[in-house]
Amino acid sequence: MKIKYLGHAAFYIEEGNFKALIDPFLSGNPTAKSSPENFSNINYIFITHGHGDHLGDTVQIAKNNNSIVITNFEISLYLGNQNVNTHPMHIGGKAKFDFGTVKMTPALHGSGIQTEKGLIYGGNPCGFVIELDGKKIYHAGDTGLTMDMKLLESENIDLAILPIGGNFTMDIDDAVKAVEFIKPKKVIPIHYNTFPIIKASPEEFKSKVKNSEVIILKPDEEYNL
Numbered sequence: 001m002k003i004k005y006l007g008h009a010a011f012y013i014e015e016g017n018f019k020a021l022i023d024p025f026l027s028g029n030p031t032a033k034s035s036p037e038n039f040s041n042i043n044y045i046f047i048t049h050g051h052g053d054h055l056g057d058t059v060q061i062a063k064n065n066n067s068i069v070i071t072n073f074e075i076s077l078y079l080g081n082q083n084v085n086t087h088p089m090h091i092g093g094k095a096k097f098d099f100g101t102v103k104m105t106p107a108l109h110g111s112g113i114q115t116e117k118g119l120i121y122g123g124n125p126c127g128f129v130i131e132l133d134g135k136k137i138y139h140a141g142d143t144g145l146t147m148d149m150k151l152l153e154s155e156n157i158d159l160a161i162l163p164i165g166g167n168f169t170m171d172i173d174d175a176v177k178a179v180e181f182i183k184p185k186k187v188i189p190i191h192y193n194t195f196p197i198i199k200a201s202p203e204e205f206k207s208k209v210k211n212s213e214v215i216i217l218k219p220d221e222e223y224n225l
Helices: 058-065 073-080 147-155 172-182 202-208
Strands: 002-007 010-015 018-022 044-046 068-072 085-089 094-097 100-106 113-115 118-120 126-132 135-139 159-163 186-190 222-224
Touching (some): 002 186, 085 094, 100 147, 159 172, 172 202
Parallel strands (some): 044 068, 135 159
Antiparallel strands (some): 002 010, 002 222, 100 126
């Protein structure tokens, strides 16, 4: 399974015929090296919440690829009004797809969508547990540390993707506690150094994590899970 970090909180995942993006913030992302035009045959797009640095280029990519966007109900309504195919879910919900299963997990954050007419309601922010080819990937989205993460230990997560940048999300120390709660086999830190306000050291995070392998990826760098 190919995991490609696209910068900030964005990822490309490929396994066989499954080609998906998570939070494809590419245009306007100072760390991104890829553009929306670089992606073809995208089956699914996962959106954790409505903020521009996560919703990103979803509409353009989804329309270009006839992708299905998996996100919360409110964002699904917003995207549906723009003729984007969606599969709506909500916190705690689990669904089967042709590639495996998806469970939507809680996140402590906001989700408003900025439009030309102003800010609109974007439902609850979330994370995802994506089970694919017998492996489980947890993308936390933007979140603070929460005791709900302890429940993820029983999911036997193969790869956890966690924010470390602070200010808007967990900082390094809270992310380390999240790893202790979740007990994933591997961890990739995200949501840091995109902007000065979320400056953080992934090397410091790695030095503090015990019993899980920390993988630090640069934008456009790939990892085989």
